[in-house]
Amino acid sequence: MNPYDDFLPPLFVGSVVFLTGLIVGSFLNVCIYRLPRERSVVFPPSACPNCDHPLSWFDNIPVVSWLWLRGRCRYCSAPISSLYPLVEMITGIFFFAVWWQNPDIRVFPFFFLVTAGLIVATFIDFFHYIIPDEITLGGVAVGLIVAFCFPEVIRAETHLSGLLRSVAGIVLGGGGLFLVAIAGTALFKKEAMGMGDVKLLAAVGAFLGPAAPLFALVVGSVVGSIVGLILLLFRKARRDTAIPFGPYLALGAYLYMLCGPAIIQAYLAYTLSSTP
Ligand SMILES: [Zn+2]
Structure with a gap:
């Protein structure tokens, strides 16, 4: 029932699943921050909550950007909550476990x-x-x-x-x-x-x-x-x-x-x- 099994090694599919989780987790951070504040989750694009400086794509790489910037905003140096990379990691790991247990596409x-x-x-x-x-x-x-x-x-x-x-x-x-x-x-x-x-x-x-x-x-x-x-x-x-x-x-x-x-x-x- 898994058409990808024949031509894609499971390690590759598992990595794609994990990376997908990281990227989705990045969007979930936006939902977690904005939904209770009754704000749109699609507009405007992400900005630093402290200085409002819009974030570019290289500020938004899941987990990596946060580690690279040592948990601080590139523009105003305000600390960025470790919750962001945490949610991204959780989503990546949870997606991986779901796929592992339910490989049916x-x-x-x-x-x-x-x-x-x-x-x-x-x-x-x-x-x-x-x-x-x-x-x-x-x-x-x-x-x-x-x-x-x-x-x-x-x-x-x-x-x-x-x-x-x-x-x-x-x-x-x-x-x-x-x-x-x-x-x-x-x-x-x-x-x-x-x-x-x-x-x-x-x-x-x-x-x-x-x-x-x-x-x-x-x-x-x-x-x-x-x-x-x-x-x-x-x-x-x-x-x-x-x-x-x-x-x-x-x-x-x-x-x-x-x-x-x-x-x-x-x-x-x-x-x-x-x-x-
Ligand atoms: Zn800032």
Whole structure:
């Protein structure tokens, strides 16, 4: 199913995938900076946030420019956040892992799209405690279209079943978690899970099907609890510190693309076989 396998060595394809991730990561930095500020992600071109000097192409080479300039603006010497090369590296590595686990060329380009959305959602939620509707509701719309046009992405055989799986993902995922959010708010008298989280999981369901939001919720809760405990132990956080849940859900959704169906299958096989 991989036409490139016959004539391109995997090392070459892997390098192209990684470099693509670095370049996409550079654009994700723009989205992370501008989306919460309600600014266009395409215009104007990148400029230094301190001196507004427009950046030329050689200031914009992912990771390399930042290292070359030792993390400072070429024009005003203001420090440039290490977040920029970090996001680029994460995108490169995450793209590579997605391709490694899903080498089917009909699938991995769309998983790149989901990965990009999850990375943007993660960093915006981390800094601003919101997940923009452009990512979540936009993701629901695009996910529906992709599931219908390219049903392999959502592990469906036909266009119609792809669309139905996507709708099931939105309804069972997003809708079910909407109920969890309401119940959590009623139980704990405060918002346990924000509507941004619910919409994010609806988008995950739209792209990846009904099992993915549940997988993301379970994995996200486990990882989130472990991190929360560690922070408590080191007294970095108080019990009531607001920690955004979105990044953990995004991590869970990302792990679903790497190994979710295999883990769920192994879990079902184990539980069903041990039933008396
Ligand atoms: Zn500057």
